[in-house]
Amino acid sequence: MSQQSQQEDVATGTQAGTTQSAEPVAGVEPVLETKGLSLGQIVRRRFFGHSGALAGLVVFAIIFILAFSSEGWGPFPGWWKYQHDQVTPLVNEGVPTWTFAPFSFGDHPFGQDRIGRDLFAMTMRGAQQSIVVMIIIGLVAGVIGVVVGALAGYFRGWVETILMRLTDIIIIIPVLLLAAVMSQTAGRRDAGTWFAQFAASNGVVVLGIFLGLVLWVSLARLVRGEFLSLREREFVDAARISGASNFRIIFKHILPNAVGVVIVNGTLIMSSAILLETALSYLGVGVKAPDTSLGLLISQNQEAFSTRPWLFWWPGLFIVLICLSINFIGDGLRDAFDPRQKKFNAKKAKDWRHRKAVPAVAAPGGEAKLEVDATIIPAIGVVPDPEAHGGADRSERGKP
Amino acid sequence: MVTYVVRRLITAALILLGASFLVYNLTALSGDPLEEFRASNLPNAAALMQARTQLLDLNTPAPIRYFKWLGGAAGCVVGQCDLGKTLAGQPVTQALGQALVQTLTLVTGATILAILVGVALGIVTALRQYSALDYGVTFMAFLFFSLPIFWIAVLLKEYGAIGFNNFLAHPDIPIPAALGIGIIAGVIAGVVAGGALRRKAIVGAIAFAFVTLVLVVASLTQWFRYPGLGLGVILIAGVGLAFGITVLAAGLQNRRALYAGLTTVVIGAAVYFPIQPLLDLATPLMIVILAVVTIAVGVAAGYFWGGYDRGQGMRVGGITAFVVAAMILLDRFMQSWPAYFDNGKIRGRPIATIGAATPNLQGDFWLSGIDAFTHLILPTIALVLISLASYTRYTRSSMLEVMNMDYIRTARAKGVSERSVVMRHAFRNALIPIATIVALDIGALIGGAVITETVFSVRGMGFMFLDGISHVDPNPVMGVFVCVAITALFFNLVADLIYSALDPRVRVK
Numbered sequence: 078m079s080q081q082s083q084q085e086d087v088a089t090g091t092q093a094g095t096t097q098s099a100e101p102v103a104g105v106e107p108v109l110e111t112k113g114l115s116l117g118q119i120v121r122r123r124f125f126g127h128s129g130a131l132a133g134l135v136v137f138a139i140i141f142i143l144a145f146s147s148e149g150w151g152p153f154p155g156w157w158k159y160q161h162d163q164v165t166p167l168v169n170e171g172v173p174t175w176t177f178a179p180f181s182f183g184d185h186p187f188g189q190d191r192i193g194r195d196l197f198a199m200t201m202r203g204a205q206q207s208i209v210v211m212i213i214i215g216l217v218a219g220v221i222g223v224v225v226g227a228l229a230g231y232f233r234g235w236v237e238t239i240l241m242r243l244t245d246i247i248i249i250i251p252v253l254l255l256a257a258v259m260s261q262t263a264g265r266r267d268a269g270t271w272f273a274q275f276a277a278s279n280g281v282v283v284l285g286i287f288l289g290l291v292l293w294v295s296l297a298r299l300v301r302g303e304f305l306s307l308r309e310r311e312f313v314d315a316a317r318i319s320g321a322s323n324f325r326i327i328f329k330h331i332l333p334n335a336v337g338v339v340i341v342n343g344t345l346i347m348s349s350a351i352l353l354e355t356a357l358s359y360l361g362v363g364v365k366a367p368d369t370s371l372g373l374l375i376s377q378n379q380e381a382f383s384t385r386p387w388l389f390w391w392p393g394l395f396i397v398l399i400c401l402s403i404n405f406i407g408d409g410l411r412d413a414f415d416p417r418q419k420k421f422n423a424k425k426a427k428d429w430r431h432r433k434a435v436p437a438v439a440a441p442g443g444e445a446k447l448e449v450d451a452t453i454i455p456a457i458g459v460v461p462d463p464e465a466h467g468g469a470d471r472s473e474r475g476k477p
Numbered sequence: 478m479v480t481y482v483v484r485r486l487i488t489a490a491l492i493l494l495g496a497s498f499l500v501y502n503l504t505a506l507s508g509d510p511l512e513e514f515r516a517s518n519l520p521n522a523a524a525l526m527q528a529r530t531q532l533l534d535l536n537t538p539a540p541i542r543y544f545k546w547l548g549g550a551a552g553c554v555v556g557q558c559d560l561g562k563t564l565a566g567q568p569v570t571q572a573l574g575q576a577l578v579q580t581l582t583l584v585t586g587a588t589i590l591a592i593l594v595g596v597a598l599g600i601v602t603a604l605r606q607y608s609a610l611d612y613g614v615t616f617m618a619f620l621f622f623s624l625p626i627f628w629i630a631v632l633l634k635e636y637g638a639i640g641f642n643n644f645l646a647h648p649d650i651p652i653p654a655a656l657g658i659g660i661i662a663g664v665i666a667g668v669v670a671g672g673a674l675r676r677k678a679i680v681g682a683i684a685f686a687f688v689t690l691v692l693v694v695a696s697l698t699q700w701f702r703y704p705g706l707g708l709g710v711i712l713i714a715g716v717g718l719a720f721g722i723t724v725l726a727a728g729l730q731n732r733r734a735l736y737a738g739l740t741t742v743v744i745g746a747a748v749y750f751p752i753q754p755l756l757d758l759a760t761p762l763m764i765v766i767l768a769v770v771t772i773a774v775g776v777a778a779g780y781f782w783g784g785y786d787r788g789q790g791m792r793v794g795g796i797t798a799f800v801v802a803a804m805i806l807l808d809r810f811m812q813s814w815p816a817y818f819d820n821g822k823i824r825g826r827p828i829a830t831i832g833a834a835t836p837n838l839q840g841d842f843w844l845s846g847i848d849a850f851t852h853l854i855l856p857t858i859a860l861v862l863i864s865l866a867s868y869t870r871y872t873r874s875s876m877l878e879v880m881n882m883d884y885i886r887t888a889r890a891k892g893v894s895e896r897s898v899v900m901r902h903a904f905r906n907a908l909i910p911i912a913t914i915v916a917l918d919i920g921a922l923i924g925g926a927v928i929t930e931t932v933f934s935v936r937g938m939g940f941m942f943l944d945g946i947s948h949v950d951p952n953p954v955m956g957v958f959v960c961v962a963i964t965a966l967f968f969n970l971v972a973d974l975i976y977s978a979l980d981p982r983v984r985v986k
Contacts (some may be wrong), residue, residue: 242488246496249962253927254500254954257946258507352625356928359627360943372625379631383639393628398622408619 079403120337123413130409133402140399144204147197159185159195161202161369167193173387188387189377200391203371206364207351207399210285214350216277217289219343222296227327227335229297230304241301253362254355259287260362288353296342303335337414344407351400371396488769493959498543500958501951505539510949514583529810533950543566546955561952563945567615569956572941577849577923578958579833580937583930584922586853587860592915595865599872600904606877614869622866624914626859638693638828639970644686645818646825648701650692659689682753703815705810708749715742715801722796726789728896733784737794740778745771745801756809759842764806771802810850820844833935856933858928864918876907909979913972920968923961 115174124130149155159165168174173196174183187196229240307313307330315349316330332339344417355372356362364370371392507513510533516527529535533630534542549559560569602611650658667681695701706714720737722731727734775798779791818827822838829852838848873892879885880903888902927939938957945953977983 082711242492243496245488245492246499249492249965250500250503251942251958251961253943254507254958255945258503261508261949272595281788348623352623355625356627359625360928362929362946372627375625375628375631379627381632382635389628393625395623396628397620397623400625401619402618403621 107465127409133405213285222293226300595868603876916972
């Protein structure tokens with residue numbers, strides 16, 4: 078993954094409009110475009126060129142704002158008139174009041190459950206819980222995974238042996254067991270320990286921390302792999318010779334180079350964390366009854382599917398939307414950080430091929446086309462897009 | 478190689494020891510096994526508590542109890558397994574045996590289907606990169622990946638079982654519904670067809686007309702009530718499949734291979750009537766023997782047609798024979814469908830929502846086969862949908878990577894046909910990383926699908942595990958854990974060995 082090839086990739090995209098529309102004269106130096114871009118700039122550009130990821134980001138932002146502003150979080154009050162545990166008189170048997178013609182939300186847009194709690198409030202509360210668990214798991218698992226992987230990969234030797242065997246042990250312990258242990262320990266409210274008290278009031282936070290404590294293993298393995306190759310590079314030697322401490326080398330020099338792996342894998346952990354939290358709540362070992370969660374809502378209401386289907390549809394829809402948007406964001410990030418993966422933009426690829434076809438038509442015969450290809454490309458200083466051309470020389474792009 | 482395997486096995490044993498110690502203590506400390514008695518008002522609560530304490534040996538601290546358990550488990554190495562007893566008093570080894578059978582029947586079919594469909598979709602989307610098909614499949618993959626399995630299971634129960642059973646009571650398809658399904662099928666066919674807009678439109682229109690017509694005819698003849706394929710459908714579909722298999726496995730220019738495939742179709746059609754009395758007496762063993770015989774006949778057909786590439790002909794013959802025989806088998810199952818449908822235990826609601834078999838159903842091989850099918854269909858669909866996504870994505874990226882390799886360009890440059898490039902050069906190499914993933918998944922297979930088993934009330938490994946946890950009963954939890962961990966570690970090793978066997982560039986050391 079060399080900096081060089083990434084800049085060239087971006088240059089392909091940005092230049093396509095400028096250099097191509099002008100005459101492709103040999104020897105034109107695209108000075109402006111190949112001006113140095115930082116890794117962050119490159120990734121940002123590629124990410125924002127990925128329409129799926131952008132859509133995911135927008136959807137996630139909308140759900141996030143809706144969930145946290147409507148119900149409020151902690152001391153902050155929300156704008157929605159009902160609380161998730163507030164029992165209100167049943168309106169029209171709890172059928173959703175949201176109508177499209179004439180358009181109005183009504184009192185209970187998502188409907189009410191059997192005893193009259195507002196489903197919109199409950200769903201928003203559940204979405205909050207899912208997002209909070211996801212973020213906590215991402216942070217805890219990310220930090221532990223990075224530290225363990227970095228130490229194991231950097232120091233090798235006995236540190237690596239111990240840490241990696243620990244990883245091996247944790248990876249085969251079922252997550253379900255740990256969640257059950259956590260929930261049963263926290264469930265004993267009469268126990269009076271500080272942990273039980275804390276868990277009783279902050280169930281979802283404890284759940285997130287516990288799951289984070291076991292979900293870091295895959296990330297640790299990947300980070301270790303990155304560190305194993307990065308620690309042999311020259312810039313590490315240079316840093317060491319100039320007297321940098323191990324701590325500084327790990328976190329200031331090597332880690333920024335491994336940030337792609339961390340972010341991409343962190344996103345994947347977060348998307349699976351959503352499903353894990355809802356599944357655990359569904360099985361009764363996650364978020365527990367007076368509080369609510371999307372999985373718990375489905376578990377409580379699945380029997381009533383034939384009479385009150387909305388109690389089942391809305392929480393499920395929000396699980397799918399959150400998870401789907403995170404997955405698309407993760408996909409976009411993976412493409413953005415992976416120099417071999419091309420931008421997920423078919424239109425651009427098609428345009429690029431189309432523009433190249435024009436001189437080929439003008440040129441007499443097929444052999445001339447080859448010449449045109451061969452002259453244009455070195456002139457721009459671009460490696461051809463392998464996906465637009467069905468096979469480009471990969472040797473210059475560096476192996477992964 | 479041998480030292481590598483031995484070293485890995487020793488490490489695995491140590492990991493297993495450490496992890497099992499943790500799991501045992503976590504389970505034992507997770508709750509109070511006597512809780513249900515403490516709150517009870519039964520007059521003999523104290524005696525029950527005493528008995529439970531005795532059974533679980535609660536007076537011994539958990540870490541020491543672990544070593545007692547380990548002593549019993551160590552007996553497994555010399556053939557005297559003692560994994561303790563469950564709370565109900567059943568030996569864990571026996572309970573594990575039952576649970577394992579349930580789990581394997583549930584997940585094996587689903588895993589195989591998911592692998593086949595996922596790999597096929599991955600290959601097709603990679604070959605049609607950035608087409609509407611690619612975008613559609615990619616979006617579906619992400620969507621299925623994001624679906625909670627308990628949600629989709631409840632939906633399947635509602636629409637796949639209750640809704641479909643209602644439909645089967647009066648299997649009439651109104652014309653608008655037939656048209657709607659036909660339009661959907663036409664659009665899908667058009668997207669799959671690819672090529673120019675004109676070609677897509679033609680393929681889509683043909684598919685639309687065909688599907689609508691089939692639905693109308695099925696509705697008129699009450700096909701869903703009295704299903705069957707019949708000799709005609711088997712013959713026509715068999716000829717079509719023979720062509721398709723030849724295109725994929727040998728290429729149409731290999732006429733001998735095509736003739737081998739067609740020969741097996743003709744043989745299959747010829748034995749269709751003579752074999753029916755034999756099939757009436759079917760047993761599972763007989764079906765297996767018949768399958769082997771069929772494949773042998775197909776291979777023999779390929780061998781006798783010969784040609785410049787005998788191996789290809791034999792492959793085409795064997796695969797075609799297998800598919801034709803599968804159609805005859807399916808037809809025989811369908812013949813038993815009305816009997817199953819009208820059975821007193823079924824009462825006209827065949828698709829089941831829970832369990833793995835109808836209790837006390839008496840019937841021959843065909844009836845119990847249909848019964849297993851109607852119980853497995855919903856959990857299998859749910860599991861396939863969930864696991865399809867990762868196979869599709871992995872295969873797609875692996876195939877894309879291979880298609881950009883230099884040797885593919887070399888193969889094209891020397892004039893190899895596109896079929897050979899894809900099936901011989903690209904596909905086989907793209908399968909190498911998939912083989913690793915498949916091995917790991919098979920290792921994880923017997924852990925069962927905890928949630929699927931819970932939703933569909935299948936008493937498999939996952940159910941046993943969850944039940945043990947909720948009753949703070951370490952023995953069944955440990956039994957499941959040890960089984961799962963051993964297979965997972967073993968298949969981890971197998972995955973590494975397979976990789977090095979398939980890819981000579983990777984050497985285990």
